[in-house]
Amino acid sequence: MTGAPPQYDAYQSSFHEAFRVELYGVLDALPIPRGGSVLDVPCGDGFYSRRLAERLPAGATLAAVDASQEYLDRVRATVRADAVDVRRADAYELPFGAATFDLVWCAQSLISLDPARAVREMFRVTKPDGAVAILEVDEFHHVLLPWPAELEAVLPAAVHAACLREYGDGIKLAPTRKLRGLLDRVGFGSVRRTTISFDRAAPFGVRTAAFLTHHFEHLRRLARPRLLPALQKVFDRATDPGAADSLYNRPGSELVCINAIYLARPSRETSARLLSDGPPA
Template structure:
C-alpha cells in the first residue's frame, strides 16, 4: 500500500461502484451468511467506500458496532459520505489504518471482514495475521474474494474469450508477479492457513442476469469491458482487439448490450475462518 496514492480514489473505483449497484442483492446475501450475534463487534478492513460497512451495520442494528478502516483518505471520505446517508444502523466508527499495523488491541473484535481487497495488498498473509490478532479467541475472519479470471462470464464468442483470458494472464504476471494477482480467490485458503486460521466455510455466490439487462447491469458491463480493454489492449492481436471493441459497443447488434440472448454470471466466494 503506497502512501502517495491515498489522496485519490483508484482508477477502478467507478467500476467497483457499478459492480455494487448491479449485484447488491447477491453481495448482501454474502454479508447475511456471516454469523453476527447481537452485540457483535465487527472490523471492516480495508473498508473502501463503505458499501460493506453499511450492509454490516444494517444487519447489526440496533446492537453491535462496525469499525471501518482504510489507509486511503479518499476512500475514508467516500465511506463517511455513504455512511452519513444511512438510516438506522449499528454504531459505526471510521478510522484511518494500515492493514499491516492495525491500531487495535488484541481480541478487540468478534469478526474481521475483508471484501475484495487481497488483490491490492502486497502481503495478504501479513494482513490476515493482523486480522487474526485483533479478533477474540474463537472469533472469525471473513474474506469475500473473486477469481478475477472468471469473475464475470458473458456469452461472447469463444475465440475472443480465449484471447482475452490469455492476455489477462500475461498482464497479471507482469503487474503482480507471484502475488495474488487476478485470481485471489484461488489463493485465499492457502493464505488463511498461512495466517494461522482454520477455514470453516467456503461458499460461492452467483449473480445471474439475462437480456434485457437493467441499467445498473449495463453500466457495470460497460465499465468492466473498458477496464479489461485498458488492461490488455496492447496484448491482443488486432483482430481480437477489434472484436473486443465490437462487444464493448452498446450500438453493435452483436454485443451483449443488444443481443436478445445475452447472459452473464458473476461469481464471488466467501471464506469464513476461525481463530
C-alpha cells in the same frame, strides 16, 4: 498510507450497484452475535459498512478502517456517526488490541494490499472464537460472458499475461486460488469456502449495463493491446453498446459473476499463542 482511492474505484462501485441485492444477502448471512464487534477493513467508500450498520444485532458495534481519507469522508457522509467508529489507519497496523473483534470483514481488497501482512493483522484482532470473512474473486473467471468464438480462448490468455506482468505470480494474480493456503499458514484452524454466482440476462438493466461498461474498459486496458488487430476489431464490436449483436444487446446474452467467500476461524492453539506472544510469523 495513501489518501487517494484506487484506480479501480469506479469499476468496483459499478459492481456494488449492479449486484447490491446479492451482496447485501452475503452480509446479512454473516455470523455476528448479539453485542458483538465487527470490523470492516479496508472499508473503501462504505458500501459494506452502510449495510453492516443497518443490520447489526442489538448491542453490536462496527468499526470501519481505510487508508484513504476520501473514502473515509464518504463513509462519514453516508453512515450515522453513532453507528460506526471510522478511523484512518494502515491495514497492516490496525489501531486495535489483540482479540478485539467477533467478525472481521474484508471485501475484494487483497489486490491492493500485501495479502500475507493484511491477513496476519486480521488474525491478530480477531477473537479466539471469532471469524474473518473475506470476499474475493478469480480475475480469470470472475465475469463470464458469451464472447464470440474467436475470443473465447485468446481473451482469457491475454488477461492472464497482463495480470502476470502487473501482479507477478503470487496471490494477487488470482486470490481465490491461494487464499486458503494463506489462511492455513497464518493460523486459522477452520476455513470454509462458499462459491456464489450472480446472474443477469439481456436485456440488461441500467446498473448491469454500467457494470459491463466498466468491465469492458478494464479488459480494453489489460487485454486488447495483446490481441491481433483482427481480433481487436471483434472485441470492439462485441463491446460496442450501439451494435445490435454486441454483448449488451444480443438476444439471449447472459452475464455470470463468480465470487468466493472464505469464512475462517482461528485455531485454539494459535489464538493462545497470539494472546501471549504475538501473531504467527
